[in-house]
Amino acid sequence: MSTDTSTNIQNKEFETESGILATIKELRHSGTAMGGLLIVSLLLVMAIVSTVDIVLLDKAIIKSLFADPHEMNTLQIYAPPSMEHPMGTDQYGRDVLARIIYGSRVALAIGIIAVGIGFFGGVTLGAFSAYKGGYVDDIIMRALETLYSIPGLVLAMTMMAILGPSIYNLFFAYGIIGIPAYARVIRSEVLSIREEEYIDAAKAAGLSNYKILFREIIPNGLSAVLVQATLSMGSVIIGAAALSFLGFGVQPPTASWGRMLNTAQSALLIAPWVAIFPGLMIFITVMGFNMLGDGLRDAMDPRTSLRSPKMEALEEYADRVADPTKADPVGSDDWLAGTALSGKDARNDATDGGERQ
Amino acid sequence: MSSLHDATTGTERESRGESPVEQDQPLLRVRGLKKHFPVNTGFISSVKLNRSGGFPLTLDDTKVRAVDGVNFDLHSGETFGVVGESGCGKSTLARTLVGLEQPTDGTIVFEGEDISDFDSSSLQQFRKNAQIVFQDPQSSLNPRRKIGSIIADPLEAAGWDKDKRRDRVLELLEDVGLEEDFYNRYPHEFSGGQRQRINLARALSINPDLVIADEPVSGLDMSVQAQILTLMDDLQDEYGLTYLFITHDLSVIRQVADRIAVMYVGDFVEKAPTSKLFAEPHHPYSRALLDAVPNPDPASRDLSAELHGDVPSPSDPPSGCKFHTRCPKIIPPDGFSREEYIEYVTFKTEFDERSVDPTDDPATYFDVSLPRLAQSTVEKAFTLAEDGDWDAAKAELDTHQSVCETAVPDLEQVADASRHTSACHLPDAEREPYTW
Numbered sequence: 036m037s038t039d040t041s042t043n044i045q046n047k048e049f050e051t052e053s054g055i056l057a058t059i060k061e062l063r064h065s066g067t068a069m070g071g072l073l074i075v076s077l078l079l080v081m082a083i084v085s086t087v088d089i090v091l092l093d094k095a096i097i098k099s100l101f102a103d104p105h106e107m108n109t110l111q112i113y114a115p116p117s118m119e120h121p122m123g124t125d126q127y128g129r130d131v132l133a134r135i136i137y138g139s140r141v142a143l144a145i146g147i148i149a150v151g152i153g154f155f156g157g158v159t160l161g162a163f164s165a166y167k168g169g170y171v172d173d174i175i176m177r178a179l180e181t182l183y184s185i186p187g188l189v190l191a192m193t194m195m196a197i198l199g200p201s202i203y204n205l206f207f208a209y210g211i212i213g214i215p216a217y218a219r220v221i222r223s224e225v226l227s228i229r230e231e232e233y234i235d236a237a238k239a240a241g242l243s244n245y246k247i248l249f250r251e252i253i254p255n256g257l258s259a260v261l262v263q264a265t266l267s268m269g270s271v272i273i274g275a276a277a278l279s280f281l282g283f284g285v286q287p288p289t290a291s292w293g294r295m296l297n298t299a300q301s302a303l304l305i306a307p308w309v310a311i312f313p314g315l316m317i318f319i320t321v322m323g324f325n326m327l328g329d330g331l332r333d334a335m336d337p338r339t340s341l342r343s344p345k346m347e348a349l350e351e352y353a354d355r356v357a358d359p360t361k362a363d364p365v366g367s368d369d370w371l372a373g374t375a376l377s378g379k380d381a382r383n384d385a386t387d388g389g390e391r392q
Numbered sequence: 393m394s395s396l397h398d399a400t401t402g403t404e405r406e407s408r409g410e411s412p413v414e415q416d417q418p419l420l421r422v423r424g425l426k427k428h429f430p431v432n433t434g435f436i437s438s439v440k441l442n443r444s445g446g447f448p449l450t451l452d453d454t455k456v457r458a459v460d461g462v463n464f465d466l467h468s469g470e471t472f473g474v475v476g477e478s479g480c481g482k483s484t485l486a487r488t489l490v491g492l493e494q495p496t497d498g499t500i501v502f503e504g505e506d507i508s509d510f511d512s513s514s515l516q517q518f519r520k521n522a523q524i525v526f527q528d529p530q531s532s533l534n535p536r537r538k539i540g541s542i543i544a545d546p547l548e549a550a551g552w553d554k555d556k557r558r559d560r561v562l563e564l565l566e567d568v569g570l571e572e573d574f575y576n577r578y579p580h581e582f583s584g585g586q587r588q589r590i591n592l593a594r595a596l597s598i599n600p601d602l603v604i605a606d607e608p609v610s611g612l613d614m615s616v617q618a619q620i621l622t623l624m625d626d627l628q629d630e631y632g633l634t635y636l637f638i639t640h641d642l643s644v645i646r647q648v649a650d651r652i653a654v655m656y657v658g659d660f661v662e663k664a665p666t667s668k669l670f671a672e673p674h675h676p677y678s679r680a681l682l683d684a685v686p687n688p689d690p691a692s693r694d695l696s697a698e699l700h701g702d703v704p705s706p707s708d709p710p711s712g713c714k715f716h717t718r719c720p721k722i723i724p725p726d727g728f729s730r731e732e733y734i735e736y737v738t739f740k741t742e743f744d745e746r747s748v749d750p751t752d753d754p755a756t757y758f759d760v761s762l763p764r765l766a767q768s769t770v771e772k773a774f775t776l777a778e779d780g781d782w783d784a785a786k787a788e789l790d791t792h793q794s795v796c797e798t799a800v801p802d803l804e805q806v807a808d809a810s811r812h813t814s815a816c817h818l819p820d821a822e823r824e825p826y827t828w
Contacts, residue, residue, distance in 0.1 A: 238492060
C-alpha cells in the first residue's frame with residue numbers, strides 16, 4: 036500500500052509554500068497593508084539613495100535635485116516654502132526638503148534596528164521566561180522590570196556614556212531599552228498559550244523545548260507584540276532625537292528628523308515649517324509601519340482571510356472552471372448544511388421570540 | 393513484532409487473570425501510582441498565619457491527591473477503560489502515564505522496563521511506544537500549522553527525514569479516513585470529528601504500541617462519536633494497538649472496553665471485565681453510576697439517581713473508604729440502622745464544614761430520629777461547638793464510626809470471578825442482586 040501511495044504523491048504538488056511567501060501573497064489582498072508597504076518602500080528607497088549619495092557620490096544626486104543638505108546660507112535663514120526651497124529653510128538657511136530626505140537614513144535605521152533588537156530580544160526572553168516558569172521566570176522578569184523602572188532616556192545616556200557616543204551604540208541602547216515592554220506583552224500571551232492542549236500534544240510527541248517555544252508558542256502570541264512594535268517606531272525616532280540633542284548619538288551636521296524637530300521648537304511661531312515637515316514625516320513613517328504591521332498580523336493568521344468574500348468566490352469559480360474534476364473544498368457540504376441550519380435556527384429563534392411576546 | 397500485538401494473544405493472556413505471579417509480561421504495569429499537586433506553589437506562598445496560637449506562622453503543605461495509589465496491568469491488544477466522575481483524577485492518570493506529569497510515587501513498568509523516573513533517554517524511547525489523544529479537538533491542534541506537519545510531529549521528534557515523514561502522513565490520512573489533499577490545510581478548516589481523526593493520525597504516526605485516549609469523543613456529537621469509536625476499533629485491529637480509554641460516558645466505555653476500572657477520588661474502587669461490570673456491579677459507587685445512566689424507556693419516568701452530595705475534595709479526602717460520605721450502603725455501627733447512620737454521616741460532613749449553627753435545636757438537622765445514644769452525642773457536640781471548641785466537638789461526634797470510615801478497603805477478588813475486583817467492606821450476603 037505504501038509504495039502505491041508514494042508513487043501517487045510524486046505527481047501531486049505537496050510541497051508546502053514557505054510561510055513568508057504565503058504571507059506576502061495574502062498581503063496583496065488588503066488595501067491598507069499595501070498602502071503601508073508603499074510608504075515603507077518609498078522611505079526605504081529614500082534612505083538607500085541618500086546613503087549611496089553621501090557615501091559614494093559625495094551628495095551629487097541631492098545637489099542636482101534640490102540642494103546640499105549641509106550647506107549653510109546666512110542670507111536664507113528661516114525662509115518660508117518657495118519654489119527654490121519647497122519646504123523652506125532652517126535656522127542656518129539649510130534646505131529642509133534635502134535634510135528630510137537625508138534624515139530618512141537615520142530615522143529608518145534607528146526605527147528598524149532599535150525596534151528589531153527590542154522585538155527579538157523581548158520576544159525571546161519573555162516567551163522563554165513564561166514557558167519555563169518558576170525561578171527562571173522570576174529571575175528574568177525581575178531583571179527586566181528593573182531595567183523598565185529606569186527612565187529610558189537616563190538609561191540610554193548611561194549606556195552611551197559607557198559605550199561611547201556613536202550612532203551604532205544609539206541603536207543598541209534604544210534596542211535594549213525596548214526589551215522589557217515586549218517581554219511583558221509576550222509573557223502574558225505565552226502564559227495563556229502554554230496551557231493549551233496543543234502544547235501538551237507537542238510535548239507528548241517528544242518535540243524539543245526549543246521547537247515548542249519557537250513553533251507552537253511564539254507564533255500564536257506574536258500579534259500583540261507586532262502592534263506594539265509598529266507603534267513604538269515613532270517614539271524611538273523621537274527619543275533618539277532627544278539623545279542626539281544632549282550630545283549623544285547623531286552628531287551635527289548629520290540630518291535627523293528628530294533633531295530637526297527638536298531644534299525647530301525655538302522658532303515655532305516664526306517658522307513653523309521647520310517643525311511641521313519633519314513631524315509629518317515621522318507621522319507618515321509610523322503610520323506606514325503600523326498599516327503594514329496590521330496587515331502582516333492578519334496575513335500571518337490562517338484563520339483570517341484578507342480577501343474580500345467577492346474575490347474569494349471569484350477565485351473559487353475560476354479554480355473550478357480551470358479544473359472541473361477537482362474535489363470540493365473541505366467540508367463544503369458541512370458548510371452548506373451549517374448555513375442552512377443556522378438560517379433555520381435564526382428563523383426559529385425569531386418565531387420563538389414572537390411567541391414569547 | 394506484530395505477533396506481539398495480536399489481539400488473540402492479548403485475550404489469552406487476559407484470561408489467565410491478574411495473579412501476583414504473572415507468567416506473561418504485561419505491556420504496561422502500574423503499581424501504587426500517585427500524583428499529588430501542592431495547593432501552594434513555592435515556599436513563600438505556603439507560609440500561612442497560624443491563628444490557633446503557638447508559633448505565628450505555619451507551613452501549609454496541603455496536597456491535591458489527584459491520583460492516589462493506582463494499580464493495574466495493561467495487556468497487549470486489549471482496551472482498558474477508566475470511568476469516573478469529573479475531577480476524580482482520570483485525566484491526571486493519563487497525563488502521568490505519558491510523562492506529561494512526573495509521578496509523586498509508584499512505578500510504571502513498560503515492556504519490562506521501569507520508566508517511572510522519566511529520564512530523557514527512556515522518555516524518548518517511551519514516546520515511540522506510547523502516544524496520547526486529547527479530549528478537546530478544538531485546542532489540541534495548533535491553529536497556525538498545517539495538519540501535515542502537525543501529524544508528523546512525533547516522527548520529527550524521532551528524527552525521520554522530511555520525505556519519509558510526508559509519505560507516512562499521507563498514508564495515515566488515508567488510514568483515518570481523510571483525504572491526501574488535506575495535507576496542506578489548516579486546523580480551522582475542519583469539523584470536530586475530522587480534527588479528532590487528525591489527532592488520532594498524529595498519535596498513530598510513530599506506530600506506538602499503546603495509545604492513551606483521554607475522553608477522545610466527549611467533545612463530539614453522537615453520530616460523530618460512533619464514527620470515531622468505529623475508526624479506533626478498526627485501527628486497533630490494523631495496528632495491533634492497546635488502548636487505555638478514559639471517559640465519563642458509560643455507554644461509550646461499554647462499547648469499546650474489554651475491561652473497566654471505576655475511579656473515585658484518585659482510587660480505583662472496582663475493576664472488572666466490561667460484561668461483568670455492567671451485569672453485576674459490585675461496588676456501591678459503580679451501581680450508583682450505572683443507575684445514573686438515563687433510561688431511554690419513556691414508560692419509566694422515575695429517575696433513580698441514588699447519589700447525593702458533591703464529590704469530596706481530593707485535597708482532604710474522607711478517611712477509610714473514600715466513598716463513605718455518599719454511600720447508600722454504608723455499614724452502620726452498632727446501635728444504628730443504615731438509614732439513621734447515613735443521616736448521621738451527612739450531618740458529620742456538614743459539621744466538618746462548620747455549616748451547622750450550634751445554637752439551633754439539634755433535631756432540626758435530622759429527618760429521622762437518631763438512636764438515644766447518638767442524640768446525646770450530638771447534643772454534647774453542640775454544647776462544645778457553642779463554646780467554640782469545634783475540634784473537641786468533632787472528636788465527640790467521631791465516637792460513632794462505621795468500619796467504612798476507619799479502614800481503607802483493599803481491592804479484593806469478588807466471589808469466584810477471578811478478574812473482578814472491588815474495594816468494599818460490605819459483606820456479599822448483604823449485597824442485593826443488581827438489576828437495571
